[in-house]
């Protein structure tokens with residue numbers, strides 16, 4: 001359960017927020033009192049507006065920002081607009097991501113580049129654009145959405161797995177660089193979550209049942225399952241937690 005408006009006055013930027021896990025994270029942060037800068041690609045403008053309206057209904061300020069996280073100029077314009085409308089950014093959730101299924105043997109070079117550009121480079125570009133704000137205020141919370149796929153992976157997802165492993169490596173070094181500045185950086189690794197992307201793993205009932213059988217909680221995850229752990233990393237409850245990766249997978253990977 002949310003813990004009331006403990007984040008009053010804090011502002012969070014969530015990328016890929018129009019649907020799925022990003023939408024649930026945005027609404028979870030709104031419930032906790034964060035004002036929100038919500039991003040997605042222009043094609044998702046309608047869905048982003050719906051998420052923004054739901055968040056506003058919780059009484060927080062929300063700005064909608066259309067930008068491709070893999071395009072540096074669009075990212076800088078997005079962050080500039082967030083600052084102009086909301087003042088600054090205290091928490092960044094790099095959630096935008098894509099999955100293109102292909103075996104290593106058949107994977108086109110363009111698919112490798114697209115997945116790396118959005119998942120890995122996008123995380124880097126948005127972080128780089130937000131860091132000066134966090135540095136100036138000596139405060140920041142960065143939560144990057146990786147994946148258990150970045151630790152283990154499944155067939156036809158080698159490039160996706162590589163991109164998420166890149167996000168985890170990036171986060172571990174980022175945490176060391178920005179720790180002295182009052183900024184934390186952590187990863188959340190969702191397991192199998194029922195979203196448009198997650199359906200790739202879930203359309204076939206036999207595969208879905210197989211995942212349930214591999215999960216301690218014996219169910220498929222919902223986007224809302226990811227929101228609480230992300231809110232923890234965006235809050236002061238995690239002030240002395242940095243450079244970590246937390247699996248949010250119902251117990252597929254036990255450690």
Ligand SMILES: NC(=O)c1ccc[n+]([C@@H]2O[C@H](COP(=O)([O-])OP(=O)(O)OC[C@H]3O[C@@H](n4cnc5c(N)ncnc54)[C@H](O)[C@@H]3O)[C@@H](O)[C@H]2O)c1
Nearest residue numbers: 016020021068069095096097147190192193195196197198
């Ligand atoms: N669903 C799962 O099972 C699962 C598991 C592990 C990790 N994840 C990760 O969680 C995150 C959210 O995934 P989801 O399942 O909600 O997927 P989704 O496809 O439902 O949502 C992804 C969102 O990112 C947006 N996006 C894509 N490219 C973008 C770009 N270049 N710039 C800005 N926004 C862009 C999409 O428009 C979409 O709104 C992703 O990083 C994904 O890799 C998902």
